[in-house]
Amino acid sequence: MIELEGLTKRYGEKVAVDNLTFTVRPGIVTGFLGPNGAGKSTTMRMILGLDHPTAGDVRIDGTHYDRLQDPLTYIGALLEAKGVHPGRSAYNHLLWLAQSNGIPERRVREVLGEVGLTAVARKKAKGFSLGMGQRLGIAAALLGDPRILMFDEPVNGLDPEGIHWIRTLMKSLAEQGRTVFVSSHLMSEMALTADHLVVIGQGRLLADTSMAEFIERNSRSYVRVRSPQREALLDALHQAGVTAVDGADGTLEVDGTPAEKIGELAARNGVVLHELSPQQASLEEAFMQLTAESVEYHAHTGAPLPPQQQWGESWRKG
Amino acid sequence: MATAQVVRSEWTKIRSVASTVWTLSTAVVVTIALGMLISALSKNEFGSLSERERLSFDPTFISFAGTSLGQLAMIVFGVLVVSNEYSTGMIRASLAAVPKRGVFLFSKLAVATALAFVVGMATSFATFFLGQLMLGDLAASIGDDGVLRAVFGGGLYMTLIALFSMGVAAMLRSPMLSLGILMPFFFLISNILGNVSATEKVGRFLPDQAGSRIMRVVTPVDDDTPYGPWGGLGIMALWVIAAVVGGYVLLKRRDAQ
Numbered sequence: 001m002i003e004l005e006g007l008t009k010r011y012g013e014k015v016a017v018d019n020l021t022f023t024v025r026p027g028i029v030t031g032f033l034g035p036n037g038a039g040k041s042t043t044m045r046m047i048l049g050l051d052h053p054t055a056g057d058v059r060i061d062g063t064h065y066d067r068l069q070d071p072l073t074y075i076g077a078l079l080e081a082k083g084v085h086p087g088r089s090a091y092n093h094l095l096w097l098a099q100s101n102g103i104p105e106r107r108v109r110e111v112l113g114e115v116g117l118t119a120v121a122r123k124k125a126k127g128f129s130l131g132m133g134q135r136l137g138i139a140a141a142l143l144g145d146p147r148i149l150m151f152d153e154p155v156n157g158l159d160p161e162g163i164h165w166i167r168t169l170m171k172s173l174a175e176q177g178r179t180v181f182v183s184s185h186l187m188s189e190m191a192l193t194a195d196h197l198v199v200i201g202q203g204r205l206l207a208d209t210s211m212a213e214f215i216e217r218n219s220r221s222y223v224r225v226r227s228p229q230r231e232a233l234l235d236a237l238h239q240a241g242v243t244a245v246d247g248a249d250g251t252l253e254v255d256g257t258p259a260e261k262i263g264e265l266a267a268r269n270g271v272v273l274h275e276l277s278p279q280q281a282s283l284e285e286a287f288m289q290l291t292a293e294s295v296e297y298h299a300h301t302g303a304p305l306p307p308q309q310q311w312g313e314s315w316r317k318g
Numbered sequence: 319m320a321t322a323q324v325v326r327s328e329w330t331k332i333r334s335v336a337s338t339v340w341t342l343s344t345a346v347v348v349t350i351a352l353g354m355l356i357s358a359l360s361k362n363e364f365g366s367l368s369e370r371e372r373l374s375f376d377p378t379f380i381s382f383a384g385t386s387l388g389q390l391a392m393i394v395f396g397v398l399v400v401s402n403e404y405s406t407g408m409i410r411a412s413l414a415a416v417p418k419r420g421v422f423l424f425s426k427l428a429v430a431t432a433l434a435f436v437v438g439m440a441t442s443f444a445t446f447f448l449g450q451l452m453l454g455d456l457a458a459s460i461g462d463d464g465v466l467r468a469v470f471g472g473g474l475y476m477t478l479i480a481l482f483s484m485g486v487a488a489m490l491r492s493p494m495l496s497l498g499i500l501m502p503f504f505f506l507i508s509n510i511l512g513n514v515s516a517t518e519k520v521g522r523f524l525p526d527q528a529g530s531r532i533m534r535v536v537t538p539v540d541d542d543t544p545y546g547p548w549g550g551l552g553i554m555a556l557w558v559i560a561a562v563v564g565g566y567v568l569l570k571r572r573d574a575q
Contacts, residue, residue, distance in 0.1 A: 048414045050574040066417035077414060083407035085335060092334035100327035100415040102320065140411065 001026060001179055002047060002075075002148060006056035009042050009203075016042045018203040019056065024181045026147070029174045031194030031211070032183040035291055039203035040183040041080055044152050048077055060148065070101040075148040076141030078134070080156070086126030090117055090136050093125060094143060103144050111139040130157030138169070148179040155189060167193050187287035191215075201291040218286030223254045223262055226275035236269040237262070251275065324416050324425040332399065332429055341395035342433070345476070346441045349388025353445040356383035357452035364456055376536035377458040378468045381449020385472065385530070386505075388441070389479045392434065393500050396483030399430045400565075401493035404575075413574045423488065423569055427562065431481050438476030442469050464535040464547075471532030471551060478551075479504075482525055482558045488565025529554030 002024040009017040017039040024030045034040050045051040047058050049065035060068060060075055068074050084093050094108040112118050115135040120128070128136065134157055141149055151170070155163045170193055174180045184190055190197060190211075197214050199207040207214060224247055227233045233252065237244050242262070244252040254262060259278045266273050332338050360380050367375065403409040416422040446469045450457035458465050487496040504526055511521030521527055522543060531543065531550030545553065 045410070045573070048410075049417045050410055050413055052571075052573060068417070071417055072415055079410055079414075083409070083411040085331075085402060085406045085408055087335045087337070088331075089334065092330060096327040096330040096334070097411065097415050099330055100324050100412075102323050 001061055002150075002181060003059045003062075004043070004047075004056070005058070007043065007046060007053055007058055008055040009039070009046060009051060010054045016203050017046070017053075020200065020203070020205055021056075022198050022205060022208045024148075024179055024198075025196070026179040027174060027177050028195040029170050029180045029182060029193050030196045030198060031190035032181060032198050032200070033187060033190050033287060034183075034185065034200040034206075036185050038185075038200045038291070040185075040200065041152055042203075043200075044077070044079065044150060044181075044183065047150065048075070048079075070103075070144065072097065072101040072103065072144035072146065074144070074146050075150060076144055076146040077150040078137040078141045078152060078154055080152045084125040084133065084136060087124055089122050089124055090128075090139075091121040093136065094139060097140055097143055101144055107143055107145070111142045114142060115139040131159055131162050134158055134162070138166075146178075149173055149181070151180075151182040153183055153185070155184070155186075187284045188282075191283045199287070199290055206290050215283060215286070218290060219280060219283065220255070220285070220289070221278065221280050223257065223259045224275060224277050224279050225252045225254060225262060225266075225273060226250070227252075227266070227271055227273050229271050232269065233266060233271045233273075236265055236271055240265050253279075321421055321425060324421055325429055327415075328426045328429040331426075332433065335402070337398045337402070338395070338433075341391050341398065342437045345388045345391035345395065346437060346444075348391060349382075349384040349441050349476075350445045350448055352384030352387055353381045353449045354384075354452050357381050357449040361453050361456055370539055374536060374538040375456070376534055376538075377450065377453050377456050378446065378465050378535040379533055380453070381446050382442075382468075382472050382530075382533045384445060385475065385533070386509075389476065389526070390501060390505060392438070392476050392480045393483045393504060394497065395434065396430065396480040397487040397493055397496045397500065399426065400484045400487035401491060401496055404491040405493050407575075409574050419569050420566060423566055427481065427484055430484060431477060434480035435473065435477040438480070439470070439473035441476060442472035446472070458535065462535070467547065468533045468535050471547060474551060475529050475532060475554070478529060478554050478558050479526065482554075482561050485558065485561025485563075485565045489561070489568050523553060525554045525557035528557075 004020050004022055007017055007020040008015070020043060032040055032043070042051060046053050047060070047065070058065070065071060090112065091108060094111065095105065097103075098105060098108050109118070112121050115138050117132065117135055117139060120132065125133065125136065134154065138151070138154070141151070154166050158166065170180050170182060174195070182193065194211055197207060197209055197211050198205070209217070225233065225244070230250065230252070234244060237254070242254060242257050242265070244254045247253040259276055263273065263276050357377075357380055364372070364375065403412055412422060413419065446460070460466055460469065483496070483500055486500060487493070490496045490499070508521065508524045508526050511517040511524065512527045513521070528545065528550040531545065532547040534547065
């Protein structure tokens, strides 16, 4: 169990993490979602006692991190920056970690086998691919057989096979009753692995909810309509009291009116339709809708928007 | 958190990277080779020295002439041992494994200093005996007054230089910045300050100038240095303590990156 209470980190004027309060529970995979720069990595570093919080508190099983006896046996973490000396072999990297926490050397061989690095255990880390480096980081997290695991963007740089492996691993760790806390900036990734979701934007807590509830509350259904007589269609919809907004490529998007009714309305007014399709907004869109406010705030301060977030803006304006 | 575990872990770290071997072996080879060379040259020139210069002739100190260059490799060793943690991002893994930052830093420094001590002592004794071999009939004997102290002191000097560099690297974190300051300082600036009469009195309180006093057996004629061999080493030790304490305080306060 990881408990955050009013956790805050400021760098001068800039607030990286703003008064975060939530609990990460055992037995499930908790996704930690937010756009890049939302403060996920900073939060994780504070959980590990690496960065000092400006205010607030974080506890691991009720204890401060620096009070844990042999912390690697309580919580194992894969941080985004893996922190492996390029000239040191995978085996020796895990060996010094094990020795520092009184973990038997046999565990080094075990975790190397678990992540599939046995064959390259004696090779220097500088020859490792991104995926191998990620596997080594996961081996380090598993080393102390901890009850809590924390992964910062674990699928980054992995091939499809590696991604599948990570997802299976996280689920099986949670099934064993462990606490699994995993960050990502991709909603789609979270949808496949997480049971519970903590969403942050601009360092602030935006949602702390079960995955199912999040989907239900945030997904938007609408109807996409395409017509060569766009103006006539708009008039017809307007007269019927239906609001449409501009979609992509000259389409119209209609909220809250079933496709059947729009079709009948068009027929009655003699408007030709080239497309009439009910749409379910993806979870990715739901996520962007939720974080849009913090993204907009970003835009006002002059930071350029990543392309997919601008795309998210376009449908949200209605 | 048993400190013994952390010391063991730091030993694994230090023995499993190539830089340990090449920095320390460079220190050994350069110190001994240059010491032998200068000793041989000094023997040949002794005949042409003035009476005054002959009175100040210090065969023990001459055999340690290689230290001025060999210490640079010790500095690289000390800097890399600490700053590698930062340049590779390993510091996060290290402090996640050992959150008590004092235990982490002092275990690391203890292991690296112990290694520097063993290598420094071996180098010091080897450079003395090989240097005396080159000096032939001008040679000092290890049994002569003050010679054993000078040779033992030479090993301590190398150890303290390495530890000083570790403290500075703990403060500055970047290997390039640390080496960029320490190398020119010990190779050039300290020598210049120590040899220009205007700055001489300040220069001799610098760590290397004060510390190297321990390797002298014969006091030069007209010498007015206000401290003796152990006094000089004490001044050097104060510099080392300041650097290590500075490194510890900053490590304790800063975020780990």
